[in-house]
Amino acid sequence: MIRRNLYIDAIKPYIGKDLIKVLTGQRRVGKSMILKLLAKEIKAIDNSANFIFIDKEGYEFDYIKTDKELNDYIDSKAKSGNNYLFIDEVQEIDRFELILRSYNKKDNFDIYCTGSNAKIFSSELATYLSGRQIIFQIGSLNFQEFCLFHNLENNQESLLKYIKYGGLPYLIHLPENDKIRFEYLNNIFSTILMRDVVNRHQIRDPRFLSDLLKFISDNTGSIFSANKISKYLKSQQITKNVSLILNYLSYLEDAYFINKIKKTDVQGKKHFEVGKKYYFEDIGLRNALVGFKMKDIAKIIENIVFLHLKNSGYNINVGYLHDKEIDFVAEKDNEKIYVQATYLLSEQRTIDREFGTLMNIKDNYPKYVVSFDSFSALNTYKGIKHLTLLEFLNHNF
Numbered sequence: 001m002i003r004r005n006l007y008i009d010a011i012k013p014y015i016g017k018d019l020i021k022v023l024t025g026q027r028r029v030g031k032s033m034i035l036k037l038l039a040k041e042i043k044a045i046d047n048s049a050n051f052i053f054i055d056k057e058g059y060e061f062d063y064i065k066t067d068k069e070l071n072d073y074i075d076s077k078a079k080s081g082n083n084y085l086f087i088d089e090v091q092e093i094d095r096f097e098l099i100l101r102s103y104n105k106k107d108n109f110d111i112y113c114t115g116s117n118a119k120i121f122s123s124e125l126a127t128y129l130s131g132r133q134i135i136f137q138i139g140s141l142n143f144q145e146f147c148l149f150h151n152l153e154n155n156q157e158s159l160l161k162y163i164k165y166g167g168l169p170y171l172i173h174l175p176e177n178d179k180i181r182f183e184y185l186n187n188i189f190s191t192i193l194m195r196d197v198v199n200r201h202q203i204r205d206p207r208f209l210s211d212l213l214k215f216i217s218d219n220t221g222s223i224f225s226a227n228k229i230s231k232y233l234k235s236q237q238i239t240k241n242v243s244l245i246l247n248y249l250s251y252l253e254d255a256y257f258i259n260k261i262k263k264t265d266v267q268g269k270k271h272f273e274v275g276k277k278y279y280f281e282d283i284g285l286r287n288a289l290v291g292f293k294m295k296d297i298a299k300i301i302e303n304i305v306f307l308h309l310k311n312s313g314y315n316i317n318v319g320y321l322h323d324k325e326i327d328f329v330a331e332k333d334n335e336k337i338y339v340q341a342t343y344l345l346s347e348q349r350t351i352d353r354e355f356g357t358l359m360n361i362k363d364n365y366p367k368y369v370v371s372f373d374s375f376s377a378l379n380t381y382k383g384i385k386h387l388t389l390l391e392f393l394n395h396n397f
Helices: 007-012 031-045 067-077 096-104 118-129 143-150 156-165 169-173 178-201 206-218 227-233 242-254 283-290 296-313 348-359 389-393
Strands: 020-024 050-055 083-088 109-115 133-137 257-265 271-280 315-321 322-334 336-339 367-371 382-386
Touching: 007 020, 007 031, 007 133, 007 382, 020 031, 020 118, 031 083, 031 109, 031 348, 031 389, 050 067, 050 133, 067 083, 067 096, 067 206, 096 109, 096 118, 118 242, 143 156, 143 169, 156 178, 156 283, 156 296, 156 389, 178 242, 178 283, 206 227, 206 242, 206 271, 206 283, 227 242, 257 296, 257 322, 271 283, 271 296, 283 296, 296 315, 296 322, 296 367, 296 389, 315 382, 322 348, 322 367, 336 348, 348 367, 367 389
Parallel strands: 020 109, 020 133, 050 083, 083 109, 257 315, 336 367, 367 382
Antiparallel strands: 257 271, 315 322, 322 336
């Protein structure tokens, strides 16, 4: 097992604390493995620990479907000493929140669970548990983890592989073959779509979800609204009303398939209600859906920049200054950075656009332009910092 320090180090201080540790995120990003790594950490500090594991993706636990069956199983495995309860994909059990709250009240229980639905854990469960839980969102491998898992050098060649295949951990078990790897990614895509979106929300037109995701992949990094999507679909002889499109987008967000960021005014600090950007949670699944094409490289790079900022703990918006767009306004710990992402800086008009927009922001927060190519020996342009994508993904923000 390869230790994912980003998450283990964040969760470790809460071991033994009177909080339910909830790990959320898209299916197959490695939540189950992090539970096992946490168990290893616990064993090192509590040699008498009694572990109770329930994996709802395993057949042996398929019969546990309700709160009563869950309670009966836990009760049969509990001991008088310290019990550590691990439940993988807990949302598959009806009324699981009743059991979590009940066992959390016991002094000798420490609870960890994973789930693949944002709404349940961020709103519904939070309301029921009244602050008794702490949530950690787990992402697919970042670039440094990708190199570690795949035993690759941290270089441009490895970056190209990351851009193509994305960061789902299981890829390390597959040969480096496009047909095999994208077949796996397509299967994961279908699983997430059917189990976490179509079946959960009883959607009658699953093909439309794929059409919607294809639209998002074609417009990654572009500001658009549900109304704009509706108009485009009508041009393709697909008629869906705006409210339905908004619902479907929220379902895809809840399944951690896509991420939404809002527009914000850099000067006035207000949010705009109309117009959003959407980015994929894993770039490999995006490429499995529409194919990996070099003509899309600028969109893919912007998506990867977004994911790195997100995994670095930033709250992210797209910024506007007058009529100029700043790709990312990222805030963390009352500090912020501004980031522009582009493919190449080989033309003067691109240089003027990317750097010029940042130069118009009259504050002293750090400003970056990220591109796939190198730019200058000094790596700055009129005071604005330039990073290659490789440097950016290795930068400690």
